Amino acid sequence: MISTYTPVLEEDFIIVENPLNRRRSTVLARLNISAVESKFFLHPFTCLAKNTEGISTAYIQLIHPVPDFQKPTVGIFVMLTLVITCSLCIYKVFKVDIVLWYRDSFYDFLPKKVSDGKTYDAYILCPKTPGEGPTCNSDIFVFKVMPEVLEKQCGYKLFICGRDDYVGESIVEVVNENVKKSRRLIIILVPETSGFSWLGNSSEEQVAMYNALIQEGIKVVLLELEKIPDYEKMPESIKFIKQKQGVIRWSGDFREGSQSMNSRFWKKVRYHMPVQRQRPLSKHQLLSPATLLDSKEKRPMEVHVPLG
DSSP: OOOTTOTTEEEEEEEEOOSSOGGGOEEEEEEEESSOOGGGGTSOEEEEEEETTEEEEEEEOOOOOOOOOHHHHHHHHHHHHHHHHHHHHHHHHSHHHHHHHHHHHTGGGSOOOOOOSOOBSEEEEOOOOTTOOTTSHHHHIIIIIHIIIIIIITOOOEEETTTSSOTTOOHHHHHHHHHHTBSEEEEEEOTTSGGGGGGTTSHHHHHHHHIIIIISOOEEEEEESSOOSOOTTSOHHHHHHHHHHOOEEOOSOTTSSOOOTTSHHHHHHHHHSOOOSSOOOOHHHHTOHHHHHHHHHHSOOOOOOOOO
């Protein structure tokens, strides 16, 4: 039975006359539901038919429609695709900054690695340019700029041939021993080196490349002090490394002012370097009162002896 106060339910009656016998006309009842409410699912609708022959009753039960998950699923997949694509683009652009930020922020939470037996974080392999003095660009970069940034500011330990070896040592033995003790091999590339023969003819470079690429599997980092237009004269090993991971090119004049480890060039170098085993000392730590007191204690005392 339909209540008159339910506006969403409306019942229409249609009389279908029987042309042969008007007394046997048929009445059709049609129920219109303009809006389905939750209470309609609780009880069935009763359809009552009555005539001279008796009464017939039927029941109609509304059931909840099957939910359509197609549109939400498509929307979720589209959103996930956009999020993943944007994340990959952001990571590709800011990969170096993200990795360095992670190292600095979660340094204390990183698992302590077992000692790998390495002494140096990187072995620096630089060209030996004949006829040039110690003030050439490559020497200034290797002996002054790199230690200032990578050792003093970042806390890495470098082996630089000509600074850390001893006079009279065999160059082959020095390279063979210390490349094995290093976690990275940094090769300095300069365009003024004639024919780049130093990368293939010198015994030092041959031993270093053999240990790094074949025997020890050390990661190699290529640094360009200036743009090198043509790599055709380079050894195949250098061309393979450049094709695989590219090179880091310096821009500007490193003779002007001090360098910062947060510049773009040094961020790329630090990205390829191993994770630091200990934090670099800050300027405050280097000049802390305890350090000054310790230095004073180690300073020899002056003794004044009166004359005559």
